[in-house]
Amino acid sequence: ADVKKIAVIAGDGIGPEVVGEALKVLKRTEELFGYQFETEHGLFGGIAIDEKGTPLPQETLDICQNADAVLLGAVGGPKWDNNPKELRPETGLLGIRKALGLFSNIRPANVFDCLKEASTLKPEVLDGTDLIVVRELTGGIYFGEKFRREGEHGTEAVDTCVYNVTEIERIARQGFEIALTRHKKLASVDKANVLETSRLWREVVNRIAVEYPDVELEHVLVDNCAMQLLRRPSSFDVIVTENMFGDIISDEAAMLTGSIGMLSSASLGEGSFGLYEPVHGSAPDIAGQGISNPIATILSVALMFRLTFGYADAAQSIEDAVKSVLDAGHRTGDIAVDKSKAIGTTAMGDLIIAAM
Amino acid sequence: ADVKKIAVIAGDGIGPEVVGEALKVLKRTEELFGYQFETEHGLFGGIAIDEKGTPLPQETLDICQNADAVLLGAVGGPKWDNNPKELRPETGLLGIRKALGLFSNIRPANVFDCLKEASTLKPEVLDGTDLIVVRELTGGIYFGEKFRREGEHGTEAVDTCVYNVTEIERIARQGFEIALTRHKKLASVDKANVLETSRLWREVVNRIAVEYPDVELEHVLVDNCAMQLLRRPSSFDVIVTENMFGDIISDEAAMLTGSIGMLSSASLGEGSFGLYEPVHGSAPDIAGQGISNPIATILSVALMFRLTFGYADAAQSIEDAVKSVLDAGHRTGDIAVDKSKAIGTTAMGDLIIAAM
Numbered sequence A, B: 001a002d003v004k005k006i007a008v009i010a011g012d013g014i015g016p017e018v019v020g021e022a023l024k025v026l027k028r029t030e031e032l033f034g035y036q037f038e039t040e041h042g043l044f045g046g047i048a049i050d051e052k053g054t055p056l057p058q059e060t061l062d063i064c065q066n067a068d069a070v071l072l073g074a075v076g077g078p079k080w081d082n083n084p085k086e087l088r089p090e091t092g093l094l095g096i097r098k099a100l101g102l103f104s105n106i107r108p109a110n111v112f113d114c115l116k117e118a119s120t121l122k123p124e125v126l127d128g129t130d131l132i133v134v135r136e137l138t139g140g141i142y143f144g145e146k147f148r149r150e151g152e153h154g155t156e157a158v159d160t161c162v163y164n165v166t167e168i169e170r171i172a173r174q175g176f177e178i179a180l181t182r183h184k185k186l187a188s189v190d191k192a193n194v195l196e197t198s199r200l201w202r203e204v205v206n207r208i209a210v211e212y213p214d215v216e217l218e219h220v221l222v223d224n225c226a227m228q229l230l231r232r233p234s235s236f237d238v239i240v241t242e243n244m245f246g247d248i249i250s251d252e253a254a255m256l257t258g259s260i261g262m263l264s265s266a267s268l269g270e271g272s273f274g275l276y277e278p279v280h281g282s283a284p285d286i287a288g289q290g291i292s293n294p295i296a297t298i299l300s301v302a303l304m305f306r307l308t309f310g311y312a313d314a315a316q317s318i319e320d321a322v323k324s325v326l327d328a329g330h331r332t333g334d335i336a337v338d339k340s341k342a343i344g345t346t347a348m349g350d351l352i353i354a355a356m
């Protein structure tokens, strides 16, 4: 039988709780659909710093490299915030992206009807908002040379933003391909009126566009994009952009949906391998209380089924189950209007697997 | 008598129209308050490219350098969008900032009560929103070395982001000083978990903070800031950040107020010299029709009075006049609910000077 190997990285804060519910969903999928999963757990982030002295132990990397996909909870917390760079959870995150070649971060920002009210945007503006940000994840200013030197005006710090044609081509293609499966609109976001990397970006995107005559391409400057997301969020379909702009724009897009506690993400490399994680963070303030919302992590499993395994049936079953549980009025504290009726993490997970 | 010299750069698109109304306000100020202004006009942006073959002619720079302040309309338009870099209006903008040493861009984002409805945010979220973004304007990735080179994976483009201690100190001080005159809250925005320039930024801001014990300082990561602006805009007072992040964050902040057609900005150097301009662009689509909104430019004059000349009385008179004209229900097309009742650019200017 075709057993899929999943590396499971629970991480810090609420990570272990929400991943626990996602594992229940995996198990239920085996029962319902006959698929088979083998999971292997790895330490990562703050807990790995505490137990192994490094945010990304080689052992964890090995587990990931041996797997077909990675499921990640969340990493980080105040405990490690003042650590030196090598001992910070984020360093592990950047390291795992680079080591696994995860050059493409896919962040759907869609509105859950029952959560529309949670958005700070007017409902009529939000109506129909359903976009995906495709963010380049292993290049740009994140990974360029960084250093300090003494200059005329005291110490100076330097970061280098580098992009080559190959890097831009592959993420551009990713953007066009995803647009093809949706409303065939691609907004490429750059700062071509200022940056050389953006000018190269725009040239390459224009060249690749010729291969996708059915996709309507628009170039949007990043400052204008930050505005247009607020003014006309529903007019975007797919946004493709470089690493730093993608970090900002994808978070803005996620927040405006009001559904940030529900959003999943995928980080993909060449081939079908991918790392899946909820968009929300490790929420150390509520960790260990059993009140966190497992839905974003459960939907990350659905995304893994679709994008890495091609298990559309199981993915659909999970997504439908989430919808029906929400439609029935069940809410964890973060999304409950009446907090006194909120249910806990495991109760939510149980309801979802029962509805699958 | 103390005659103030103002360099006037009308620029492109609606620039000349809106600047025309601002000049009427200057004249009215002379009559009402006895101040004296001498204006000298310079070509800049697209029109300078057309007439002088460069977006920033030396003559225009001389006029600015001889003046006490600069009033700028707007530059740019599709006509010049595909020009090579040296022949683009933006290149003039970057050039004038650098040449005049305008290291600090002040962008108030406040909500005009009568325009609250124009925001895509819910009114209750917007309530009390009144923030200022202080953006570093002559450093960072905008002005670092940029080039292309051939690499292993085809052509690569490089941008360099550099900040030195002196640059960070002066903009940080600017942020703290402005916070002192307001609600004494400063949010310093960076990406210290990834960028070396941000780590230096944070160190320097923390060091300067010791000089301002009355200001409450918070460090916010730029991705989180993009989210928090949406979630709790009214909780921000002053935001200080580097050039590229400031470009994105200030536009997001401006748009969420719904009042983008009304917002003014100042770009300041050492001493009292400053360049003042509306936040909105050149709006080539409506240029020459006499329907553009001159209020942001008129309010930029008020800002000039406050920050460069110390003419608080005249500034107040302009701001009150704008408020009373709006309260009386007068609107240009961009801010009118009932477009059929909209008035034109000169009519709006006339009403404001009459109300001063």
Ligand SMILES: CC(C)[C@H](C(=O)O)[C@@H](O)C(=O)O
Pocket (backbone or CB within 6 Å): A090, A093, A094, A247, B193, B194, B223
């Ligand atoms: C933690 C940080 C390094 C990371 C990033 O900037 O990529 C995070 O913000 C994200 O978007 O996954």
Ligand SMILES: CC(C)[C@H](C(=O)O)[C@@H](O)C(=O)O
Pocket (backbone or CB within 6 Å): A193, A194, A223, B090, B093, B094, B247
């Ligand atoms: C036109 C462009 C170069 C400029 C910038 O990015 O600084 C503009 O967006 C601004 O904010 O004034």
